[in-house]
Amino acid sequence: MVKEPIVIIDDDKSICKTLKLHFERNGYDVTTTQMAYEGLSKLESFVSAIVILDVRLPDANGVELLKEIRQKGDNYYSIIVTAFPDMESTIKAVQNGVGEYIHKPIDIEEIDSAVEKAGEFFQSKYNQKTSFIPVPVVKDIGRQFIGKSHVMKEVFKTVGLVSMSKATAHISGESGTGKELVARAIHQSSANKDEPFISVNCSAIVDTLLESELFGHEKGSFTGAITQKEGKFSLARNGTIFLDEIGEMDINLQAKLLRVLQEKEFERVGGKEKLKCNCRIISATNRNLEDSVKAGKFREDLYYRLKVISIHIPPLREHTRDIPDLTMYFIAKANQELNREIKYISIDAIDTLTEYPWNGNVRQLENTIIHAVIMTRGDRLTANHFKSILGPEETETYSGLMDNTESESFQNDENTLKSLNEVEKDQIRLTLQHTKWHKGKACQILGITRPRLDRKIKKYGIKPIQYYMSKA
Numbered sequence: 001m002v003k004e005p006i007v008i009i010d011d012d013k014s015i016c017k018t019l020k021l022h023f024e025r026n027g028y029d030v031t032t033t034q035m036a037y038e039g040l041s042k043l044e045s046f047v048s049a050i051v052i053l054d055v056r057l058p059d060a061n062g063v064e065l066l067k068e069i070r071q072k073g074d075n076y077y078s079i080i081v082t083a084f085p086d087m088e089s090t091i092k093a094v095q096n097g098v099g100e101y102i103h104k105p106i107d108i109e110e111i112d113s114a115v116e117k118a119g120e121f122f123q124s125k126y127n128q129k130t131s132f133i134p135v136p137v138v139k140d141i142g143r144q145f146i147g148k149s150h151v152m153k154e155v156f157k158t159v160g161l162v163s164m165s166k167a168t169a170h171i172s173g174e175s176g177t178g179k180e181l182v183a184r185a186i187h188q189s190s191a192n193k194d195e196p197f198i199s200v201n202c203s204a205i206v207d208t209l210l211e212s213e214l215f216g217h218e219k220g221s222f223t224g225a226i227t228q229k230e231g232k233f234s235l236a237r238n239g240t241i242f243l244d245e246i247g248e249m250d251i252n253l254q255a256k257l258l259r260v261l262q263e264k265e266f267e268r269v270g271g272k273e274k275l276k277c278n279c280r281i282i283s284a285t286n287r288n289l290e291d292s293v294k295a296g297k298f299r300e301d302l303y304y305r306l307k308v309i310s311i312h313i314p315p316l317r318e319h320t321r322d323i324p325d326l327t328m329y330f331i332a333k334a335n336q337e338l339n340r341e342i343k344y345i346s347i348d349a350i351d352t353l354t355e356y357p358w359n360g361n362v363r364q365l366e367n368t369i370i371h372a373v374i375m376t377r378g379d380r381l382t383a384n385h386f387k388s389i390l391g392p393e394e395t396e397t398y399s400g401l402m403d404n405t406e407s408e409s410f411q412n413d414e415n416t417l418k419s420l421n422e423v424e425k426d427q428i429r430l431t432l433q434h435t436k437w438h439k440g441k442a443c444q445i446l447g448i449t450r451p452r453l454d455r456k457i458k459k460y461g462i463k464p465i466q467y468y469m470s471k472a
């Protein structure tokens with residue numbers, strides 16, 4: 001389920017910090033500010049948001065601010081938090097459209113339940129209205145690096161650190177995870193960003209040509225070398241050379257590359273002049289280079305030279321939290337590039353995308369969205385668009401249902417075999433019983449989103465009877 005961002009407006013910095021930490025841990029995107037009007041302008045960058053608002057602010061009264069928030073539309077849910085509650089301001093807050101009113105010192109359970117209520121408010125709003133969420137309108141989208149999940153934040157941090165020096169870096173990760181994007185981000189954040197970024201795919205060029213491609217050649221050094229040619233190492237100047245699919249590089253060429261790394265020098269093919277290598281080297285691979293080293297296909301010394309700093313980009317299935325944001329970004333990008341106007345995406349569609357395994361990672365997600373945008377006539381995307389592209393079977397996840405020994409043992413006994421639906425129903429009922437119908441926790445255990453859980457509860461007619469019976 002898409003979690004609405006939270007904007008905290010409170011002049012007490014420690015409250016901002018504590019709440020930010022708390023809600024970020026629970027998967028929310030949190031923005032904080034100490035000033036009322038700064039908060040108000042920050043709200044503009046969110047289509048919808050939960051606003052946690054203090055009453056006594058340096059530049060305004062929170063209760064008064066509520067009115068202005070309300071004027072921005074009904075997509076903001078406000079929670080007032082105050083140390084000085086009085087009847088008058090409570091009444092006013094209610095009149096001005098407050099969702100919840102909480103007293104300081106803040107009780108974390110109380111604020112959690114207020115935020116949960118806000119979530120339900122948005123949920124029922126989306127369900128009632130259309131169950132569609134608007135796609136942000138972006139004028140000039142450019143190349144962006146999306147990711148709020150913990151694992152992607154770690155990647156960003158390393159990018160920041162690497163960019164500060166000229167250190168050699170190695171990026172690993174499955175195909176389509178964003179290795180080239182990371183390499184470009186390092187370059188773009190470095191002091192030499194105005195120098196060239198040169199990408200060479202080592203697997204796309206035959207070995208003999210790759211050498212001359214990288215180092216250049218002298219005129220007449222081989223048949224076809226009609227003129228002298230500069231290699232990529234020279235062309236990269238003080239910038240970055242990105243050696244993609246480095247694992248595919250021929251072992252003889254590996255020795256020459258090692259020399260560049262050790263001595264910062266190289267010669268053109270057929271030449272004697274020593275040329276300086278001033279650029280940063282970033283390499284990447286989607287296979288396990290350690291295995292190649294063990295198999296004797298990749299030089300161990302080169303391997304260690306390349307991975308002075310190593311960055312691993314996790315597969316998309318390990319940061320599914322980023323899928324809604326990536327989806328919105330790719331739709332906005334496709335709108336711009338294909339001159340389309342997709343304005344909404346259904347919550348169901350987001351669910352479908354979040355639950356798909358994405359073996360082709362972010363690239364596959366991007367391609368799927370482009371495909372869907374092209375195929376859609378109207379201004380909205382629904383789960384069906386994606387199901388027809390991805391195939392209905394794969395969009396269902398039953399993770400965690402069949403991987404225990406108990407299920408293995410009943411698989412062996414034909415008489416007790418159940419249909420997947422029955423297994424699913426049992427599992428959901430058990431999980432809800434276990435969590436005492438705390439749906440959020442149940443979703444976490446089951447690995448599904450809240451709306452999906454609600455649909456399943458409805459579909460199977462699961463009721464909290466057992467829980468109340470056991471309580472009695």
Ligand SMILES: Nc1ncnc2c1ncn2[C@@H]1O[C@H](COP(=O)(O)OP(=O)(O)OP(=O)(O)O)[C@@H](O)[C@H]1O
Nearest residue numbers: 144145146174175176177178179180181286362363
């Ligand atoms: N976090 C991200 N935010 C936005 N776009 C992304 C992100 N990660 C990947 N992409 C996009 O996904 C596509 C694939 O990324 P990229 O080419 O960097 O992957 P790769 O790991 O180099 O893949 P391969 O191993 O197949 O070469 C690109 O269009 C890239 O812009």
Ligand SMILES: [Mg+2]
Nearest residue numbers: 176179180244
């Ligand atoms: Mg690549």
